[in-house]
Amino acid sequence: MDFVTNFRHSAPYIHAYRGKTTVLWLRSKVLDHERLMSIVGDMALLSSLGLRLVVLFDAHDSHNNPISSAQITAEQLLNITAEIGQRRYAMEAMFSQGITNSPMHGANVNVVSGNFISARPAGVVDGVDLMAQGRVRRVNHLAIREQLDNQNLVLIPPLGYSITGDILYLSPDNLVVEVAKHLNADKVVIVGDNPHPSTDGQKEMSLDALKGAISQLNESSSGLLELKVAHNASMAGIPRCHIIDGHEDGALLSELFTRDGVGTLVARDSYDTFRKARANDISGIAALLKPLEDQQILVKRDQETLENDIGHYLVNERDGMIIGCAAVFPLNEHIAEIASLAVHPDYQKGGRGNALLNAAEREARQLQLKEIFVLTTQTEHWFIERGFRAATVQDLPENKQRLYNIERNSKVYIKSLVS
Numbered sequence: 001m002d003f004v005t006n007f008r009h010s011a012p013y014i015h016a017y018r019g020k021t022t023v024l025w026l027r028s029k030v031l032d033h034e035r036l037m038s039i040v041g042d043m044a045l046l047s048s049l050g051l052r053l054v055v056l057f058d059a060h061d062s063h064n065n066p067i068s069s070a071q072i073t074a075e076q077l078l079n080i081t082a083e084i085g086q087r088r089y090a091m092e093a094m095f096s097q098g099i100t101n102s103p104m105h106g107a108n109v110n111v112v113s114g115n116f117i118s119a120r121p122a123g124v125v126d127g128v129d130l131m132a133q134g135r136v137r138r139v140n141h142l143a144i145r146e147q148l149d150n151q152n153l154v155l156i157p158p159l160g161y162s163i164t165g166d167i168l169y170l171s172p173d174n175l176v177v178e179v180a181k182h183l184n185a186d187k188v189v190i191v192g193d194n195p196h197p198s199t200d201g202q203k204e205m206s207l208d209a210l211k212g213a214i215s216q217l218n219e220s221s222s223g224l225l226e227l228k229v230a231h232n233a234s235m236a237g238i239p240r241c242h243i244i245d246g247h248e249d250g251a252l253l254s255e256l257f258t259r260d261g262v263g264t265l266v267a268r269d270s271y272d273t274f275r276k277a278r279a280n281d282i283s284g285i286a287a288l289l290k291p292l293e294d295q296q297i298l299v300k301r302d303q304e305t306l307e308n309d310i311g312h313y314l315v316n317e318r319d320g321m322i323i324g325c326a327a328v329f330p331l332n333e334h335i336a337e338i339a340s341l342a343v344h345p346d347y348q349k350g351g352r353g354n355a356l357l358n359a360a361e362r363e364a365r366q367l368q369l370k371e372i373f374v375l376t377t378q379t380e381h382w383f384i385e386r387g388f389r390a391a392t393v394q395d396l397p398e399n400k401q402r403l404y405n406i407e408r409n410s411k412v413y414i415k416s417l418v419s
Helices: 003-017 033-048 074-095 141-149 172-183 207-215 224-235 251-257 279-294 303-312 352-366 380-384 398-403
Strands: 021-026 052-057 117-121 134-139 153-156 159-161 167-169 187-192 240-245 264-267 272-276 313-318 321-330 335-343 371-376 389-391 411-416
Touching: 003 251, 021 033, 021 172, 033 052, 033 074, 033 251, 052 074, 052 141, 052 172, 074 153, 074 167, 117 167, 134 159, 134 172, 141 153, 141 172, 172 187, 172 224, 187 224, 187 251, 207 224, 224 240, 224 264, 240 251, 272 352, 279 303, 279 313, 279 321, 279 335, 303 313, 303 321, 313 352, 321 352, 335 352, 352 371, 371 380, 380 389, 380 411
Parallel strands: 021 052, 021 187, 052 153, 117 159, 187 240, 335 371
Antiparallel strands: 117 134, 159 167, 240 264, 272 313, 313 321, 321 335, 371 411, 389 411
16 A cells, blocks of 8 residues: 555544553664654654554663563662663654654653652561562552643653662562553553564464463563563453564554554453444445445445435454455345345455344344345355355345346355244
């Protein structure tokens, strides 16, 4: 697709994300200067489009990132805070750029950080004093929201502050979940290891599927920590969690502004559903049917006809877009017509036509009908492969025979629903 088409297709996401709170976790692998420069530019663009961004980041590289059960001495904490400071200041400097003809020109992103996280010592675990290892005590969500309301980007390092004035290290994988939960975030986005090698390339996963996948992985599996955090965030009530490959340039934008994305999405709600059509689906159905009507594959239906018939339609909705539809028109107590069976060209290889036909058959069975039929000019083999048999116009109910369009000369195929 060309630029204009791509930009138009991203418009629904631009509208949907405006004013929504997104918590991003930047893993160590993307914090080198070159990768970070690119991601900062993408985050500035997201901010300009109205997303409310809270950004967390790792303290060390992935091999030396302290785990939540590790003891952290005063000397280690000093090294951690020094590295955190360097990374924080580097990001603030990048957000301050404004060179002409660069992605940051005119961005004017204000970055705010501070003592938003109260912490307590982790204490003694299994006989070991974890010393400067901490646990989240409180997230000052009101102060964070105030900064977001002022259109500032909030930067949160993996540190917390105790009531005694101590600095404590907070494991980022736990901190991400706590911050997102207290902010009632709309999304968590993890930019780190690519989990696709560990999940057979799945782009969308339910909570149950994700839990099952994690149970089959070992500690060296690609993206295991990212998958665990996505699971925990989803369990904490975050509607959608995205994991994207930190090595892929532009992955953040591709994941959020294209329908299929490039990473892994864990959604609590129904991202891809088959359901009864509603009145607000009419424009989506019309757009889906029009190319097939123009090719005379389907009979043309005007807006008024669709409005009158909307109660007979089933749709396949994917992330707010109607990508498939079918209609069930009962003609008497015995038989129904299946019509307007269509799938968007981008999704015609995924078995959605079968799923729509099966949904239509279930609908007919619920109405206690015995047969269904189709009229087709170009897809008779597809229906034959799915159990339909050739018939004649005379086999149709009389009310349908009277409406049969001789000029189209459609072929008739009937399927019994009685086993």
